[in-house]
Amino acid sequence: MPNKPEPLSLIDRFGRRVNYLRISVTDRCDFRCLYCMEEAMTFLPRAQILTLEEIYTLAKVFSELGVEKIRITGGEPLVRNGILQLIERIGQLSGLKELVMTTNGSQLQKFAKPLSDAGVKRLNISLDTLDVEKFKVLTRNGELKTVLRGVEAAKNAGFQRIKINAVILKNRNHHEVIDLVQFAIEHELDISFIEEMPLGVVSQHDRYESFYSSNDIKKDLEQAFTLLSSTVQTGGPSNYFQVQETQTRVGFISPHSHNFCSSCNRVRLTAEGRLLLCLGNEHSVDMKQILRTHPGNQEILKQSIIQAMQIKPERHEFQLDEQPVILRHMNVTGG
Numbered sequence: 001m002p003n004k005p006e007p008l009s010l011i012d013r014f015g016r017r018v019n020y021l022r023i024s025v026t027d028r029c030d031f032r033c034l035y036c037m038e039e040a041m042t043f044l045p046r047a048q049i050l051t052l053e054e055i056y057t058l059a060k061v062f063s064e065l066g067v068e069k070i071r072i073t074g075g076e077p078l079v080r081n082g083i084l085q086l087i088e089r090i091g092q093l094s095g096l097k098e099l100v101m102t103t104n105g106s107q108l109q110k111f112a113k114p115l116s117d118a119g120v121k122r123l124n125i126s127l128d129t130l131d132v133e134k135f136k137v138l139t140r141n142g143e144l145k146t147v148l149r150g151v152e153a154a155k156n157a158g159f160q161r162i163k164i165n166a167v168i169l170k171n172r173n174h175h176e177v178i179d180l181v182q183f184a185i186e187h188e189l190d191i192s193f194i195e196e197m198p199l200g201v202v203s204q205h206d207r208y209e210s211f212y213s214s215n216d217i218k219k220d221l222e223q224a225f226t227l228l229s230s231t232v233q234t235g236g237p238s239n240y241f242q243v244q245e246t247q248t249r250v251g252f253i254s255p256h257s258h259n260f261c262s263s264c265n266r267v268r269l270t271a272e273g274r275l276l277l278c279l280g281n282e283h284s285v286d287m288k289q290i291l292r293t294h295p296g297n298q299e300i301l302k303q304s305i306i307q308a309m310q311i312k313p314e315r316h317e318f319q320l321d322e323q324p325v326i327l328r329h330m331n332v333t334g335g
Contacts, residue, residue, distance in 0.1 A: 121161075
């Protein structure tokens with residue numbers, strides 16, 4: 001019998017295998033988090049956004065190229081009309097091992113159970129503070145009680161794992177890290193603490209002055225908890241620890257203090273259809289232009305994606321003490 005052909009895979013010029021795709025389905029969001037976007041944002045015209053069918057086509061092609069994990073992001077993905085139908089279709093792709101989502105939690109009372117039923121295995125929920133007034137300040141217009149109800153709905157929906165994501169800023173919420181871990185323990189959740197990434201110009205804080213490192217957070221947590229080294233890997237950049245005598249894992253995403261580029265296995269598809277090869281660089285390929293110039297030609301799409309791996313940079317170039325080189329905001333990039 002002839003040998004079975006090797007499955008296609010995406011390998012960059014540094015030998016890293018890309019098997020994880022993050023898809024931003026919209027740049028729109030019902031919050032205006034001060035580290036993510038400006039308060040008066042101008043969103044992309046709808047004609048510039050990928051259609052749901054185009055997103056599905058790209059997800060299918062990536063899965064055929066060896067991508068095993070897809071994360072749906074935004075903006076806030078659950079404000080996109082038709083999102084549930086898209087997720088149901090992506091969840092049925094034969095090569096996909098894991099479909100996950102990042103959300104701000106505002107829509108989970110409505111969507112948690114349907115998302116679980118559609119095949120979403122794990123959920124990340126952004127939650128930076130448990131203080132009602134501070135939540136409104138950080139999100140500019142969000143209601144903490146709505147998100148907490150969304151967390152409860154998610155817990156009841158049957159996801160394999162739920163994780164809180166918290167961006168920590170010095171003198172804004174850094175003193176809450178113990179409370180946030182205690183919340184995660186009480187609700188049997190995981191939690192990741194994220195160092196702020198300098199994407200886009202923000203006006204309400206100085207990123208250099210507000211930087212609070214993962215090392216500082218870990219020191220704070222060790223005053224209250226015993227953190228045990230963990231070998232858990234979820235395919236993303238978090239470095240995990242187990243909180244002793246609990247089911248909760250604490251992760252640290254540390255683009256500044258502990259650069260994780262050497263093991264980068266992911267690329268991003270922005271809402272406007274750019275295949276972004278690195279969060280902290282502008283190396284990209286316009287997949288929307290290829291899709292619309294060659295409708296139905298998936299071979300051209302595949303070759304374009306394979307070739308794009310050769311411009312994936314070795315590492316990001318984040319500098320907190322300078323004006324950001326990357327002018328796109330996080331909501332455009334995909335959280």
